[in-house]
Amino acid sequence: MDQKAPHIDWISQFPGLAGMEAPVRERLTAESTIISVPKGTVIFGPGKAPENLLLLLAGTVRVHQTSESGRDIVLYRVSAGESCVLTTACVLAYEDYLAEGVAExxxxxxxxxxxxxxxxxxxxPVFxxxxFTAYSRRITDLFFVIEEIAFRRMDIRLAQKLVELPAPGGVIATTHQDLAAELGTxxxxxxxxLKEFQRRGWVELARGEIRITDRDALKALHADG
Amino acid sequence: MDQKAPHIDWISQFPGLAGMEAPVRERLTAESTIISVPKGTVIFGPGKAPENLLLLLAGTVRVHQTSESGRDIVLYRVSAGESCVLTTACVLAYEDYLAEGVAExxxxxxxxxxxxxxxxxxxxPVFxxxxFTAYSRRITDLFFVIEEIAFRRMDIRLAQKLVELPAPGGVIATTHQDLAAELGTxxxxxxxxLKEFQRRGWVELARGEIRITDRDALKALHADG
Known part of the structure; x- marks a missing residue:
């Protein structure tokens, strides 16, 4: 998955690197490579320390944690224009770390x-x-995850998630397991x-998919929260 | 709360700073101050950015977050021999941050x-x-908070907390509000x-205190989890 960087000016895609000192900028461009990672690849995780800091040009990396009991929580996503700093520091400095990054x-x-x-x-200084800005944003993300899980009602969070997810033809392709990981439950x-929502006539459940039958009701529950 | 550092060798209290380059070590000692902060002081928080990185010699700082709805979650504690890096980075780099550090x-x-x-x-390089090690430990702490809140049964977590808290004469001085902040609920x-525990004869509740009447039962619930 490695290839030498062509001379595209990727630095301008990262606003935080604007104003970077010219010699540093040149070194950064010369000594980094642009890589392509196919969907589904485990980029880092237990037993797989990243050797590189990644700055995303395109696509999404999902960072999730697996608990001792085998359950999953999605911690955050890294998108184009963002960096993977948090996990880099974790893996650089400390072994006992169960989060995993997967190319979504x-x-x-x-x-x-x-x-x-x-x-x-x-x-x-610019770098x-x-x-440090990237760190503090990720940490703030984690604080929001904690607050959401601790304090927001699960019915409202689930309704909001169903409204947000792509639903071509009104059908969301997902499993209850994946939704649980997204919601940290x-x-x-x-x-x-979901069965309660079905009973109210808001969704219809089938294996691997959820058909939205009353989007307005789901939205209204969300708005009430 | 400021006073000039006497020449005590505090660096040896931080194992991570052992092996620090001699000139850097001297500068660090010369340019830092030792401060005393009375119990209850807000050390940093919204509208109060820390101007210093703190390395704790004695005592505990509780870092907690207040949600928009006014509820509290204890995120982690910083103890002697540890540093406050996480929050320093947050406040240095990013405004939108609601956590607060209080001298406990x-x-x-x-x-x-x-x-x-x-x-x-x-x-x-040593510094x-x-x-970065301190960062990754705090981040790991946050991951554990998330996992605890998301997946562990609240009755077991509460029983464990009651067993852990200091209880001179079998009485814990705390409020339900404070326990809720500790447990993120x-x-x-x-x-x-707590009322359910009282019904089972494990505790007796009074204003501002909880009397433990069956510590073994609380422990057993914990062990079952």
Whole structure:
């Protein structure tokens, strides 16, 4: 999945790197590579430490955590124009880490080797700010995940998720398990709530799909929250 | 709360700083101050950005988040021998941040000014590793908070908390509100569960205190989880 970087000006796709000192900019371009990662690839995870900091040019990486009991929580997604700093630091510094990053779509990314990353941190105030800003955004994301899971009613969160998900022809292709991971709860909780929505005539359930039959009702429940 | 650092060798209290380059070590000692913060002081929070990175010599800082609905979640605690890096980065880089750090006890800490922090990051590989390790530990803490809130049964978590809290003479001095913040849930959830524990004869409830009457039963519930 490695190929040498063609000389495209990818730096301009990352606003946080604007104003980067010219020599640093040149080194960053010269010493990083652009990689393509097919959908479904595990980019990092337990036993698979990333050797590179990734800056995403296209696609999405889903970062999720698997609990000891084998259940999944989606922690956040990294999108084009963003970096994977949080997990890089985790894996660089600390072993006991169960989160995993998976290419949710085909992904194109700039890979900055660890050595270059360290040099840039040392030499470039702009790069430092870029990295610390990315950290604090991810941490803020995690705080929101915590708040959502702790305090927002599950029926409202599930209704909101159903309204948001792509539903070509009114049908969402998903499993109760995947919805549970998105919402940070157990599959049984999602199944129970979906059955209640079905009883109210808002959805129809079938294997691997959910047909939305009353989108307005789902939206209204969301608005009430 | 500021006083000039006496020449005590506080660096040895932070294992991550062992092996620090001698000139960097001297600068760090010379340019930081040791501060005392009385119990209850808000050290940082919304509208109160920290100007210093704090390394704790004694005491505990509780970092908690207040949701839009006014409810509290305890995110983590910083103890002696640890640093406040996570929140420093957040407040340095990004405005939209609702967490607050409060001295839970009288606190003694080394305060490293922002300018010195930046210089050390630039110049010292040991300091960089110290900071990134601290980041990844805090992030791992947050992942555990998420997992706990999402997946562990509230009755078991509450029983465990009651067993852990100091209970001189068998009495825990706390409110349902404080317990709810610790557990990342709503006060009503805690009150309902405590009443159930009281019904089973495990605790007796009074204003501002909880008397443990069957510690073994609480422990057994915990062990079953």
């Amino acid at each position: 779509t085909d992904v194109q990314a700039v890979a900055i080797p660890r050595r270059v990353f360290e040099e840039l941190i040392a030499e470039s 430092r700010r870029f990295v 157990a599959r049984e909780v999602v199944s129970r709530q | 006890t009288d606190v003694q800490a080394v305060a490293i000014p922002r300018r010195v922090f930046e210089e050390l990051i630039a110049e010292s 960089r590793r110290f900071v 709503a006060r009503e959830v805690v009150s309902r569960q």
